[in-house]
Amino acid sequence: MSKKVTLVGAGLVGSLLSIYLAKRGYNVNVFERRPDMRKTKGYAGKSINLALSDRGLRGLEGVGIADEIRKIAIPMYGRFLHYQDGTTGYQPYGKEGQAINSVSRAGINMMLMDLAETLPNVKFNFEERCTGVDSVKGVSSFVNESTQAQTTINSDLIFGSDGAFSAARLSAMLGHDRFEYNQFYIEAGYKELVIPAGPNGEFLIEKNALHIWPRKSFMMIALPNIDGTFTCTLFMPFTGENSFEKLKTREEVKEFFDRVFPDAVPLMPTLLDDFMTNPTASLVTVKCFPWTFDDKLALIGDAAHAIVPFYGQGMNCGFEDCVVLNELIDKHKENWPAILNEYQILRKPDGDAVADLAIGNFTEMRDKTADPKFHLQKKIEAWFSEKHPDKWVPQYSMVTYRPDIRYSYALKRGKEQDEIMQKVMAAVPGIEEKWDTPEVEKLILQHL
Amino acid sequence: MSKKVTLVGAGLVGSLLSIYLAKRGYNVNVFERRPDMRKTKGYAGKSINLALSDRGLRGLEGVGIADEIRKIAIPMYGRFLHYQDGTTGYQPYGKEGQAINSVSRAGINMMLMDLAETLPNVKFNFEERCTGVDSVKGVSSFVNESTQAQTTINSDLIFGSDGAFSAARLSAMLGHDRFEYNQFYIEAGYKELVIPAGPNGEFLIEKNALHIWPRKSFMMIALPNIDGTFTCTLFMPFTGENSFEKLKTREEVKEFFDRVFPDAVPLMPTLLDDFMTNPTASLVTVKCFPWTFDDKLALIGDAAHAIVPFYGQGMNCGFEDCVVLNELIDKHKENWPAILNEYQILRKPDGDAVADLAIGNFTEMRDKTADPKFHLQKKIEAWFSEKHPDKWVPQYSMVTYRPDIRYSYALKRGKEQDEIMQKVMAAVPGIEEKWDTPEVEKLILQHL
DSSP states (O other), X not given: OOOEEEEEXXXXXXXXXXXXXXXXXXXXXXXXXXXXXXXXXXXXXXXXEEEEOHHHHHHHHTTTOHHHHHTTOEXXXXXXXXXXXXXXXXXXXXXXXXXXXXXEHHHHHHHHXXXXXXXXXXXXXXXXXXXXXETTTTEEEEEETTTOOEEEEEOSEEEEOOOTTOHHHHHHHHHSTTOEEEEEEEEEEEEEEEEOOOTTSOOSSOTTSEEEEEOSSOEEEEEEOTTSOEEEEEEEESSSSSSGGGOOSHHHHHHHHHHXXXXXXXXOTTHHHHHHHSOOEEEEEEEEEOSEETTTEEEOTHHHHXXXXXXXXXXXXXXXXXXXXXXXXXXXXXOHHHHHHHHHHHHHHHHHHHHHHHHHHHHHHHTGGGOHHHHHHHHHHHHHHHHOTTTOOOHHHHHHHOTTSOHHHHHHHHHXXXXXXXXXXXXXXXXXXXTTSHHHHHHHHHHO | OOOEEEEEOOSHHHHHHHHHHHHTTOEEEEEOSXXXXXXXXXXXXXXXXXXXXXXXXXXXXXXXXXXXXXXXXXXXXXXXXEOXXXXXXXXXXXXXXXXXXXXXXXXXXXXXXXHHHTSTTEEEEOSEEEEEEETTTTEEEXXXXXXXXXXXXXXXXXXXXXXXXXXXXXXXXXXXXXXXXXXXXXXXXXXXEEEOOOXXXXXXXXXXXXXXXXXXXXXXXXXXXXXXXXXXXXXXXSSSSSSGGGXXXXXXXXXXXXXXXXXXXXXXXXXXXXXXXXXXXXXXXXXXXXXXXXXXXEEOTHHHHOOOGGGSOHHHHHHHHHHXXXXXXXXXXXXXXXXXXXXXXXXXXXXHHHHHHHHHHHXXXXXXXXXXXXXXXXXXXXXXXXHOTTTOOOHHHHHHHOTTSOHHHHHHHHHXXXXXXXXXXHHSTTTTTSTXXXXXXXXXXXXX
């Protein structure tokens, strides 16, 4: 008799997890609070962009759907930098050919649901808001947002894949003693804007790059979409000198953009309307423990570890959760108490690490990418890593291209490498001129 | 027209706050989830003990009821230490005559409710569970635990004085963006035990002291009650070498107590029954922000800043919240948006500080009180402080006897003083013999 599984949330992680579990023969019932985005205009058009990288691709490959998803992805090989004085710069993301992939959240989510529904043992239920999870009895309760009908469902396993503000997690939190919980916000919020395609659908700025307008305390970024448009996101503090609270009127917005993003303004004809209409959203980090309860309920993805978007790892980390879980199902031969226990013990340090990495990368993107010293450091690291791939992998590469390296190791090792680089760069006067010499190579080797 | 105020929670802080507000002419409605403890046997008999000190007394004095409460309090002038080898020690809490006061939680709570009910404009409603607070509209909702009747009440102000697991706070958290929230547990839990009175109602160990059995990773404490009994509390990790998980059977408990608390066992005839029957409870810290919402809802006491009990400051800090609020009502002449805004900005650093102080004092009580070096340090500090009261107040005294000094200052200054003491004690060989000499005095003065 196959086991019944309930998933709370049909977002990216819930949809992928449904495929993993269904392929193993579980009967999977997915309950999603929102309407089916495949039938709702608003969602399909909304173009939040994500950067799919190797950890996420590995998650898709595990169920054989990576090639399908690649069809809607645009590879980005580096950061294209737009400085305030009108000059530009470029910084490759890794070695030749290494890229991260711009995908629309709605696009990948809809494709995952379509792929899941080709399996006979996955069923999606929409507009079903979770009102509680009883992890002792294995009972989940939902109310239909349209009909108000109440549903109570019994299952052998329940997964809370319902995001940063998880109802499943809240229910577990209220029902369990000694639950550790921390949610905090960075001072910046974000607002989405757009650069439309050219008259013939062409990309108006470099297609295969992630564009950044670094401005120290704030930044704008732009990611390409397959229709030739770019989704722009302005990240900026809510209050203070350069902040959302200072941009209340169309005049204030126009003056600000003309001054700080002069090369972008001509590309953004709907800027003022978009700015006044689109919401300003906040950026939360959630850390909690445990992630599993009573051998029946597990949190996964953002529900277990919501992070800020600056390392482009939210979806990738959630997909990796599925990979880890899948490996543990093999290892423990479907002994779920053992699987769930090892899942949370193994994965918690990585969830914490990717949260810290993500916050750290905000400073890097908005501030350091405008600093020549930082570019030099990246250049030296890339050069040294090329010569000694066994001794040095840049942190960005560990996080982005090396699913075999844990986030927690990448965080720790990245800090060590950064300290070495600070020492080396301080120790060699005029390093700008001789960064790729045996002297520098020897010095780095001495510090290792 | 007098303003309507709703208080969620009739615990210590809610009951005191109702008196403060009623005396100013507000119409106060208090809703409490539990039954009226004055009519329920279980509560009156339950003898959790608290240490009422000067900040709490100041809160009671503000509404003229300190003398009433003193009648049910027993002053404790120092720590009476019980070492494992059978020897004992004593450490005064401050200068001659300075004490903290042992009171029963239920006793003081019931007296506060009785005093509040002598005012015509306070009404207590029991068995009313808060199901939500709408801070924009000023509406609070309750359901009666017996009758299931639902009540919705409109008021000008709402206070969440409903403790560490505040329903008012949860409602505000779920309804507001950018709410910072952190709850975490220390590894130790606690269990209450008892030392009964002697045959003629006499105290079987020193009455006017807080007894501690310090054992490094765990400890037992005992506080006197007016009926001659002592409430004992065992604080110990949930798991590990010396832990609650290792004490599952009566035999294990007996062996453990005989070994680690040999002088206490003969005084605890019901030890084994009490240990097996009484629950093991956890120790949470809650930090959050904001504490006020939409100029209508404010969190106060544990609902805003739940702390562990080791500095004996939970109730004292909550009563001080009432004092601060009362001063701000005067300062801002009942302009509530201004009052609530300054309340949270002024008080948040002190809520954070007392939480850190409380966690730090666990180490001090369970571990350092058994260390001769620590006793020497306290002795030097007391001596130096006596000579230079303008230059040095021991941290314990700042926290406990000096309501004019903020918790946040006491935390910061205490750390600085501790660092000075570490340096001085390391710099003077044989300081044990010459701790009260001009040499030591001069050295401390040099570090200031």
